[in-house]
Amino acid sequence: MTQISSLRYTDNLHQQAYQSLLKNDFQQAISLYEQAIEIEPELKSSYWYLGVLLLLQGQETEAQSTWLMAMLDIEENEIEKNTQELAEILQAEANRQNTFDNYHQAHLLRQHLQEIQPRNIDNLLYLIQLEVKLATFTNETIENSQIINLLQKSSKLEFTTDLLQTVLQNILETVPLFPKSIELAQASIPHLEPQKLLSLLLRTSVTVAYSMQAPTPGAKYAELCLKIAPNHPEILRHLAACYQNSGEHLRGIEIAKQYYALMTTLVDKVQASSLVIRGFMHAGGYWEEANLAFQHQEELFTQLIAEQPILDGIPHMCRLLTGTYFFPYWRDAAATNRKLQNQVAHLFQSSLEIGRQELQAKYQSQLTAKKAHGNQVKKLKIGYLSAYLKRHSVGWLARWLLEHHNRDRFELYGYFLSYKDTQHPLQEWYVNQVDKAHKLGTNSGEIAECIYADDIDILVDLDSITLDISCEVLALKPAPIQVSWLGWDASGIPTVDYYIADPYVLPDTAQSYYAEKIWRLPETYIAVDGFEVGIPNLRREDLDIPPEAIVYLSAQGNCKRHPDTINLQMQILKAVPHSYFLIKGFAEEEAVKQFFIQMAEAEGISAERLRFLPDVALESVHRANLTIADVVLDTYPYNGATTTLETLWMGVPLVTKVGEQFAARNSYTMMMNAGICEGIAWNDSEYIDWGVRLGQDAALRQKITWQLYQSRRTAPLWNGAKFTQQMEEAFEQMWQKYHNQWKKLLSKCGKNTTTNKKPSFS
Structure with missing residues (x-):
C-alpha cells in the first residue's frame, strides 16, 4: 500500500471511528482506532481518541497508558502542539457528554484535561459547574482547583467572563454559605460586569441573611457589594442590619449612621x-x-x-x-x-x-353566597399568618391554640412566610397540624392571592409590625375578617378589624387610642399547657455565689433593659445586703457590663455582686436554669412575655411594674391569670418594696412557689383547651357580626342588588 493510499485509508478509518463514537458504539470505535494506529502509528490523534474511548468505558488506567505511550516518542518541540490537540479532543467530548446530561463522564474528561492544562480557567469553571450539578461540590472543590489564585493573577490568562458569571451564580444559589464561595465571589470582582455582579451579590446577601438566617456570611456578601458600589444607600442599610443581627453591634451602629448621613x-x-x-x-x-x-x-x-x-x-x-x-x-x-x-x-x-388598586378591588369584590348567608357555613376557615411558627416565642406559645382547635367547627390553614426547611420538630408540627399548609416566600401579592384563593373567613396575624411582609398582606385585605393576636402590640393598619386582648393586658380606656376594635377574651389573651424543661447547667457554686445568698435574676434581652428600671433593681440589691444579681443574655458584652457596673457603683454596690450569664442553646435548659433565682426582676416599660410565662411555670416569684401600654401589662395579666398578686407593683416604690420583701421573706417565696405549682391544675393561664374554646367563641361571634352587617347592607340595597362595598367594623 502506497503512503498516499495508506493516509487515505487511515482518514477513512478515522471518519468511521468518529461516527461510531458519535453513535456511542464505543467498541466499534475502539477497534477502528486500533486499526488506524497499526497502519499509521505516527498519527497521534488516533491515540488521543482511543484513550478517550477507553476512559468512557471505565478503563482509566488503560486510557492514561495509551496517551503516555504516544507522548514518549514525540519531539520536545512538538509536545505543546500535541498536548493542545489532546486537550481540544477532551474538551470537545466533555461538551458532547454534557449535552446528553452525562455529567459524570463530562466531569471525568475534564479532570484529565485539568491534569494536562492546570491553568485552564474555563475548564476549572466547567469542573466546578459539573460538581454543583452532581451535588458533589464542597468547600475543598474551590480550594483544590486553585481557581481563586488564578483569578487573582489572571492578567495574562484568558478565560470566558460570561462562564465565570454563570458558574458563580450557580454556586451562590446552591452553596452560598461555604467560605470559599465568598472568596470566589471576591476574586471575581475585577473580571465581571459590575452591575450584574452587584445584583447577584446583593440578592445572595439578602437570601443568606434572612431566608437562610445566617447574617454573618450575609454581611460578608454585603461588604463585597460595597467594594463595587461604595456608599450605596441600600447596601449600607442592609449591611447595618446584617451586622446588628450577627452581634457586631458597634459596626452595625456605625454603618447605620453612614446610611443616615446619605x-x-x-x-x-x-x-x-x-x-x-x-x-x-x-x-x-x-x-x-x-x-x-x-x-x-x-x-x-x-x-x-x-x-x-x-x-x-x-x-x-x-x-x-x-x-x-x-x-x-x-x-x-x-x-x-x-x-x-x-x-x-x-x-x-x-x-x-x-x-395596588387593581388587586385591592379584586379582594373588595369577594362577596359570595357564603358570605351573604353566613349561617349556612358548616366550618369556619381560619387562616394563621406568620413567619415564626417554629423555634421562636410565637411558635412556643401559639401551639396550644392549634392543638385544641375543634376540627368539627373549624378548618385550619397555615401561611408560613419566609419558610425555610430547618427540619426543626416544632416547625414541622405546625405544618402537619393545619388542614392545609402553604410554605411561602416574601412576595406579599402572592401570599395575599393564596389566602384569597383559599376563601379564608378569618385571617389571624401573629406577627404585627415585627414583619413587614405580614403588614403588606393585611393591608391588601385578602380575608373579610382580619385579627391581630400574640406577636406584638396592634399594628394600627386600617384593614385589621380586631385586636385580641383580655381584662388585664389593656386598661379600660384603651379603645380610645386603638384603631382596631379590641376584642377582650373573658380571662386571658394567652394560655399554655406547659413547657418542656431540661436539666439545668447553672449552679451557684460555679458562679461563686454562697448557698445562703439571695439571687435576683434578669433574663430579658437588652432592648428591654431601661436604665430607670435598672436603677430600681440596684436599689433592691442595695437593700438586701447578701444578694447577687444575675444578668442573662447580652449583646455588646463589654458595653452591657460597663453599663450595669456603672449603675451599680452609682448606688454604692460592688461590681462583685453582679454576674453576667451568656445565653444557652436550648430553651429547655434556659427554663431549667431559671430556678437558680430566688426572685426574677421584670423589665419596664416593656415586660417579659414568654420569659414571664416560663418564670411562672418554673415556680419562681416575679416582681413586675404595671404600666399603661400592652407591653407594660403582659406580666400583670399573666400573674393574675396564674392566681398570683404578690409581686405586682403599680409604681416605682412598690416595685422596690416587693423586690426587697421577696428577697428577705423566704416563707413568702415558698408560699408563692407552692401557689404557682398548684395553679397548674386550675388557673386559666395553664388551660390551653379552655382558652381555645374562648378564642373559638370569639371567632364565631366575629363571623356572626360580619354576617349580620352584610344582611343589613343587602337589605338596604335590595334583595337582587349586589355591591362591592364592605361593611364597616369601626
Missing part, C-alpha cells in the same frame, strides 16, 4: 434613623445615645405626618411602618405611642392602596 428626604431620614435606634437597642448599654435618637425620631415622624407624603415604593412603606417598633421600649405612653403608630399605619395604607 439621606436627603424626610421619609428616608425616618427609615435610616430607625436603623440607628435598632443598633443602639440591640447592643445594650447605649441608652443615653438611644434617648437622643428617639427624640430625633419622634421629631421626624411629627414632620412626616404633618406633610402626609405619598410613598412610591413598598419597601419605603414597610420600613416606615416598622419605624415605631422600639417606642414602647423607650417609654410607657400608650395614648401617644398608639396615636403615632395609627397615623403611620394610615399613611402606609393610603400609599399601598395607590399602588
Whole structure:
C-alpha cells in the first residue's frame, strides 16, 4: 500500500471511528482506532481518541497508558502542539457528554484535561459547574482547583467572563454559605460586569441573611457589594442590619449612621434613623445615645405626618411602618405611642392602596353566597399568618391554640412566610397540624392571592409590625375578617378589624387610642399547657455565689433593659445586703457590663455582686436554669412575655411594674391569670418594696412557689383547651357580626342588588 493510499485509508478509518463514537458504539470505535494506529502509528490523534474511548468505558488506567505511550516518542518541540490537540479532543467530548446530561463522564474528561492544562480557567469553571450539578461540590472543590489564585493573577490568562458569571451564580444559589464561595465571589470582582455582579451579590446577601438566617456570611456578601458600589444607600442599610443581627453591634451602629448621613428626604431620614435606634437597642448599654435618637425620631415622624407624603415604593412603606417598633421600649405612653403608630399605619395604607388598586378591588369584590348567608357555613376557615411558627416565642406559645382547635367547627390553614426547611420538630408540627399548609416566600401579592384563593373567613396575624411582609398582606385585605393576636402590640393598619386582648393586658380606656376594635377574651389573651424543661447547667457554686445568698435574676434581652428600671433593681440589691444579681443574655458584652457596673457603683454596690450569664442553646435548659433565682426582676416599660410565662411555670416569684401600654401589662395579666398578686407593683416604690420583701421573706417565696405549682391544675393561664374554646367563641361571634352587617347592607340595597362595598367594623 502506497503512503498516499495508506493516509487515505487511515482518514477513512478515522471518519468511521468518529461516527461510531458519535453513535456511542464505543467498541466499534475502539477497534477502528486500533486499526488506524497499526497502519499509521505516527498519527497521534488516533491515540488521543482511543484513550478517550477507553476512559468512557471505565478503563482509566488503560486510557492514561495509551496517551503516555504516544507522548514518549514525540519531539520536545512538538509536545505543546500535541498536548493542545489532546486537550481540544477532551474538551470537545466533555461538551458532547454534557449535552446528553452525562455529567459524570463530562466531569471525568475534564479532570484529565485539568491534569494536562492546570491553568485552564474555563475548564476549572466547567469542573466546578459539573460538581454543583452532581451535588458533589464542597468547600475543598474551590480550594483544590486553585481557581481563586488564578483569578487573582489572571492578567495574562484568558478565560470566558460570561462562564465565570454563570458558574458563580450557580454556586451562590446552591452553596452560598461555604467560605470559599465568598472568596470566589471576591476574586471575581475585577473580571465581571459590575452591575450584574452587584445584583447577584446583593440578592445572595439578602437570601443568606434572612431566608437562610445566617447574617454573618450575609454581611460578608454585603461588604463585597460595597467594594463595587461604595456608599450605596441600600447596601449600607442592609449591611447595618446584617451586622446588628450577627452581634457586631458597634459596626452595625456605625454603618447605620453612614446610611443616615446619605439621606436627603424626610421619609428616608425616618427609615435610616430607625436603623440607628435598632443598633443602639440591640447592643445594650447605649441608652443615653438611644434617648437622643428617639427624640430625633419622634421629631421626624411629627414632620412626616404633618406633610402626609405619598410613598412610591413598598419597601419605603414597610420600613416606615416598622419605624415605631422600639417606642414602647423607650417609654410607657400608650395614648401617644398608639396615636403615632395609627397615623403611620394610615399613611402606609393610603400609599399601598395607590399602588395596588387593581388587586385591592379584586379582594373588595369577594362577596359570595357564603358570605351573604353566613349561617349556612358548616366550618369556619381560619387562616394563621406568620413567619415564626417554629423555634421562636410565637411558635412556643401559639401551639396550644392549634392543638385544641375543634376540627368539627373549624378548618385550619397555615401561611408560613419566609419558610425555610430547618427540619426543626416544632416547625414541622405546625405544618402537619393545619388542614392545609402553604410554605411561602416574601412576595406579599402572592401570599395575599393564596389566602384569597383559599376563601379564608378569618385571617389571624401573629406577627404585627415585627414583619413587614405580614403588614403588606393585611393591608391588601385578602380575608373579610382580619385579627391581630400574640406577636406584638396592634399594628394600627386600617384593614385589621380586631385586636385580641383580655381584662388585664389593656386598661379600660384603651379603645380610645386603638384603631382596631379590641376584642377582650373573658380571662386571658394567652394560655399554655406547659413547657418542656431540661436539666439545668447553672449552679451557684460555679458562679461563686454562697448557698445562703439571695439571687435576683434578669433574663430579658437588652432592648428591654431601661436604665430607670435598672436603677430600681440596684436599689433592691442595695437593700438586701447578701444578694447577687444575675444578668442573662447580652449583646455588646463589654458595653452591657460597663453599663450595669456603672449603675451599680452609682448606688454604692460592688461590681462583685453582679454576674453576667451568656445565653444557652436550648430553651429547655434556659427554663431549667431559671430556678437558680430566688426572685426574677421584670423589665419596664416593656415586660417579659414568654420569659414571664416560663418564670411562672418554673415556680419562681416575679416582681413586675404595671404600666399603661400592652407591653407594660403582659406580666400583670399573666400573674393574675396564674392566681398570683404578690409581686405586682403599680409604681416605682412598690416595685422596690416587693423586690426587697421577696428577697428577705423566704416563707413568702415558698408560699408563692407552692401557689404557682398548684395553679397548674386550675388557673386559666395553664388551660390551653379552655382558652381555645374562648378564642373559638370569639371567632364565631366575629363571623356572626360580619354576617349580620352584610344582611343589613343587602337589605338596604335590595334583595337582587349586589355591591362591592364592605361593611364597616369601626
